[in-house]
Amino acid sequence: MEKEIVYPRLIEDYLKTAMEELPAIAIEGLKGVGKTDLSKKLAKTAFELDRDADFTLLKNSIETIAEMAPPVLIDEWQRLPKTWDYVRRAVDAGLNAGSFLLTGSIANTDTNIHSGAGRIAKYKMYPLSLEERMIEKTTVSLGALLSGGPCSASIKGKTEIGFPEYITEICKSGLPAIRRFSASRRKDLMKSYISNLLSHEFKQQGVSVRQPLTLLRWLTSYAAATGTDAGYSEILDASTAGEREKLSAKTTIAYREALGNLWLLDELPVWISGEEYFSGLKRSPKHFLADPAIAAYLLGFDEESLMSPELLSDPAMRKMDEKYGNTYGRFFEALVQLSLRTYAGVNDADISFLKTRRGDHEIDFVVEKGRNLVAIEVKLSPTVEDKDVKHLLWFRDRIGSRLKDMVLVNAGNMAYRREDGVAVVPAALLGA
Numbered sequence: 001m002e003k004e005i006v007y008p009r010l011i012e013d014y015l016k017t018a019m020e021e022l023p024a025i026a027i028e029g030l031k032g033v034g035k036t037d038l039s040k041k042l043a044k045t046a047f048e049l050d051r052d053a054d055f056t057l058l059k060n061s062i063e064t065i066a067e068m069a070p071p072v073l074i075d076e077w078q079r080l081p082k083t084w085d086y087v088r089r090a091v092d093a094g095l096n097a098g099s100f101l102l103t104g105s106i107a108n109t110d111t112n113i114h115s116g117a118g119r120i121a122k123y124k125m126y127p128l129s130l131e132e133r134m135i136e137k138t139t140v141s142l143g144a145l146l147s148g149g150p151c152s153a154s155i156k157g158k159t160e161i162g163f164p165e166y167i168t169e170i171c172k173s174g175l176p177a178i179r180r181f182s183a184s185r186r187k188d189l190m191k192s193y194i195s196n197l198l199s200h201e202f203k204q205q206g207v208s209v210r211q212p213l214t215l216l217r218w219l220t221s222y223a224a225a226t227g228t229d230a231g232y233s234e235i236l237d238a239s240t241a242g243e244r245e246k247l248s249a250k251t252t253i254a255y256r257e258a259l260g261n262l263w264l265l266d267e268l269p270v271w272i273s274g275e276e277y278f279s280g281l282k283r284s285p286k287h288f289l290a291d292p293a294i295a296a297y298l299l300g301f302d303e304e305s306l307m308s309p310e311l312l313s314d315p316a317m318r319k320m321d322e323k324y325g326n327t328y329g330r331f332f333e334a335l336v337q338l339s340l341r342t343y344a345g346v347n348d349a350d351i352s353f354l355k356t357r358r359g360d361h362e363i364d365f366v367v368e369k370g371r372n373l374v375a376i377e378v379k380l381s382p383t384v385e386d387k388d389v390k391h392l393l394w395f396r397d398r399i400g401s402r403l404k405d406m407v408l409v410n411a412g413n414m415a416y417r418r419e420d421g422v423a424v425v426p427a428a429l430l431g432a
Helices: 011-019 035-042 052-060 062-067 082-092 142-147 163-172 183-204 212-224 232-239 249-261 272-276 292-298 303-307 315-324 327-345 386-402
Strands: 024-028 045-048 072-075 100-104 121-124 350-355 362-369 372-378 403-410 423-426
Touching: 011 024, 011 035, 011 121, 011 327, 024 035, 024 082, 035 045, 035 072, 035 100, 045 052, 052 062, 062 082, 082 100, 121 327, 142 327, 142 362, 142 372, 142 403, 163 183, 163 292, 163 303, 163 327, 183 212, 183 292, 212 232, 212 249, 212 292, 232 249, 292 327, 303 327, 327 350, 327 362, 327 372, 362 386, 372 386, 386 403
Parallel strands: 024 100, 024 121, 045 072, 072 100, 372 403, 403 423
Antiparallel strands: 350 362, 362 372
């Protein structure tokens, strides 16, 4: 077991700035991403509702909150939903900036609880990005790519991080409490983690799982679809291959929504504005789990098997490989996607993807901030050829001045800009 490390979180300074203006903030995200640890740093008073004493106190005397020094943290607020409405009403009454922080591992979907829209600002926290893992000092900034002149941002840097290190990062997890353990212990912890999510946390949403093994198989097939836009029927067929009785559409939708409410699914939407520029675009999302390590565990992958594709045995995985490309390339893309979620968030940007219906053109990630765009392609190969950037150039020719930069993220060692304007950036060197 490695020594416990305190990881810097890019969202920390972003939240501090937001708290200077906003009276109440909700930090959402997958269980175990570090919401509580970060919130405790930002708060002066903390109520942790998974502790019996704090739960009982607020259940019986919720007005106690008003007597405490702000910012007041209400951790895992969904265990006592009336705390959310209490904060919302306090905001309506004229609460000062920086008064409340709420954290939750389940999305607020209860129709009996006000959404908090316009009162409680929501921010999502993700598992550790590559920059936050401190495996390398980043030299290329997504913020700079978004704000500079066309293809003018500084592109420089060298890294020794390569194929084996990215494999390790995929398997180690972006969950701080898990990644410091040995591979065997991480496997044990991941098993317990997923079991808890699919049983206890499901029940908190009022979802009854009659066939837990079928749910687990569906989630495993979803993991096999990492980095693809496979249809949900395709995922369902892979999870119930050989079974006479299939899950009903209603049950599948309920499972998918519950998994989404736990922030376990992290689907990448299509670029909505794409239809202004292109015709014949696909509209289905691209599939990712919140942490590539969770997908790797579900599929029985470890560092050895990911480096040796011939060792992969899951039939759903093989089927996806045949149709959508090799496993490692898609899992590398998932690692980049996870990092981009955080980088985009702290830059007030959104990410999506674009793919034509025929599949002849695709942009892995479209980062959008206002009218500014950055197009990003992900390629595993450390070397870059002209064919690897053809989609980026196709995109540039149709978008025009909105496009601030084109980036090819790879597993190479050097960051540089090509003569055609495309920035080639190793994944470890790209940061916020």
